[in-house]
Amino acid sequence: MTDFEKLPQYFPKVAEAVQINKRGENYLEMEATVKSFGKKFQVRMKTQIIPGKGFISDNDSYQFGTSGHEEFLLSPHAEGTLIDYTYQVNIHKPWLRLIATPLIRWYSMKYWEKAVIDELKKILEKNKTTLYNVVSSDGFIAREDGSEDFISENVWPNTLNLYLQYGAIIMGRKTHDTIQSYDKELVEPFEKLTIKKIVVTNNPDFKPKDGYTVVHSPQEAIALAPDALVSSGPTLNNFLLKNHLVKKIIHHEVPVDIGEGIKPFDIEGITLVPIENVQNIEGVTVREYRVL
Numbered sequence: 001m002t003d004f005e006k007l008p009q010y011f012p013k014v015a016e017a018v019q020i021n022k023r024g025e026n027y028l029e030m031e032a033t034v035k036s037f038g039k040k041f042q043v044r045m046k047t048q049i050i051p052g053k054g055f056i057s058d059n060d061s062y063q064f065g066t067s068g069h070e071e072f073l074l075s076p077h078a079e080g081t082l083i084d085y086t087y088q089v090n091i092h093k094p095w096l097r098l099i100a101t102p103l104i105r106w107y108s109m110k111y112w113e114k115a116v117i118d119e120l121k122k123i124l125e126k127n128k129t130t131l132y133n134v135v136s137s138d139g140f141i142a143r144e145d146g147s148e149d150f151i152s153e154n155v156w157p158n159t160l161n162l163y164l165q166y167g168a169i170i171m172g173r174k175t176h177d178t179i180q181s182y183d184k185e186l187v188e189p190f191e192k193l194t195i196k197k198i199v200v201t202n203n204p205d206f207k208p209k210d211g212y213t214v215v216h217s218p219q220e221a222i223a224l225a226p227d228a229l230v231s232s233g234p235t236l237n238n239f240l241l242k243n244h245l246v247k248k249i250i251h252h253e254v255p256v257d258i259g260e261g262i263k264p265f266d267i268e269g270i271t272l273v274p275i276e277n278v279q280n281i282e283g284v285t286v287r288e289y290r291v292l
């Protein structure tokens with residue numbers, strides 16, 4: 001939202017052009033051509049960016065005869081991200097106040113919600129991942145020592161098929177190392193898949209084999225592959241969940257209890273809604289959840 005020059009690209013129904021005339025640290029002065037009530041008009045904006053949150057702006061719609069104070073602020077919320085948007089409008093001409101007040105209050109704000117907030121939700125949803133794990137029937141992805149011996153090799157083709165459907169897989173460096181420790185008969189078909197294989201690590205010197213892409217943050221991974229499948233352990237899974245970067249979780253459950261082990265993620269603070277009527281695959285029970 002604070003990449004103002006791109007607003008016409010993201011929100012074409014309300015923004016036609018944005019020209020930045022002055023740029024300071026977290027401060028901008030801009031001239032925007034906006035669309036409203038079926039007309040285009042110029043707005044001069046003096047805008048303070050609040051890093052990580054949004055912006056506060058004083059706007060002068062001099063052709064329309066209004067000025068306004070606009071605040072767009074995001075904050076974390078138990079069910080996602082809270083968008084707090086206010087626009088206080090000052091209508092300069094008294095006669096216009098009569099006609100424009102109800103229009104601005106209702107029509108204009110409804111239109112804005114559709115053209116901006118709904119589009120923003122779509123953009124945010126697109127840049128969210130799906131977490132995938134194979135789990136024991138008591139909910140573990142590995143034993144305490146990291147061993148996955150309870151997962152039969154017969155379920156590996158299911159995993160590869162799912163990877164193919166997504167076209168990109170993101171994994172933490174430790175999951176990368178686990179896969180490298182598998183037998184050649186399992187690693188080879190994985191490495192032959194024509195999908196992006198992205199490894200997240202903090203280590204600037206990490207050098208995997210050809211065919212893997214290294215990134216140094218989960219956000220960088222998602223920028224490379226929005227809508228990717230993440231197949232990883234709790235470290236990366238928890239980071240993505242806590243930062244609201246997950247829209248769905250898929251578990252392939254094998255019919256074995258292991259008693260104790262590593263959980264796929266910490267459930268605390270996360271609301272999962274089971275998706276009904278998902279199709280099972282041979283050898284596993286498929287469980288899918290929407291993340292709120």
Ligand SMILES: NC(=O)c1ccc[n+]([C@@H]2O[C@H](COP(=O)([O-])OP(=O)(O)OC[C@H]3O[C@@H](n4cnc5c(N)ncnc54)[C@H](OP(=O)(O)O)[C@@H]3O)[C@@H](O)[C@H]2O)c1
Nearest residue numbers: 133134141142146172173174175201202232233234235236
């Ligand atoms: N059953 C299954 O479906 C399944 C699937 C995957 C993994 N597993 C199991 O999960 C276990 C591994 O899980 P894990 O949680 O320890 O490891 P992980 O999530 O696979 O990888 C953790 C590593 O990824 C990198 N990383 C994670 N978050 C990062 C961030 N925000 N920024 C930068 N780098 C980040 C770090 O690499 P550096 O240390 O290099 O910086 C970190 O040490 C293994 O036992 C594996 O067998 C099971």
